[in-house]
Amino acid sequence: MVRIARSMSVGFVILGLSTAPWWGERVAYARAQYESQYGFDRTWTTAVRFLRVDRGWKIVEKDDASGYIMFEYTSPESGDRKLPASFELVRDSENVKVVVQIREMPSYHEHALINAFANKLRDELGDPPKRKKVPPVVPGDAGAEGSPP
16 A cells, blocks of 8 residues: 555655646737628728727838737736737638737736737628528539530
C-alpha cells in the first residue's frame, strides 16, 4: 500500500508541477463572432464607420484585402486607457464571418461590441438579402420530362 500511495503522490506532484505556470497567469483569448449576410464590401464599410465615426476609436491599421482592422478600444471600465483590439472579416462562400478580439478585457466587451455592430448593420442596411435556393442535383436526371436519356 505504501508503494501505491507513494507512486500516486509522485504522479500528482508531477502533474502539479506541469500545470503550475498556468496558475499564476490568467490570459484570456476570447473572441466574439458574427455571421454577416450583407457581403464583404457592405460589411467592411459599415465596420469602419462603426469603429471610427460611431464609437470614435482610433483605427491604427486596416487592410481591406486581408479583411482586418486594428483599433484602440476604450471602455468606462478601462478609464482613459487605450487597449489594442481587432475586427477581422473572413470571407466565406455565402457569408462574412466577423471576429472581434479585445484581449485585455473580459469577453462580454467583445460580445457587446459585436451585438452593437450587428444592430448597426440591420438598422442601416435593412434585412439581409435573401439567398436564392439552388435546387439539388439529382443523379441520373437528364433534364426535362420526355427527353431521351
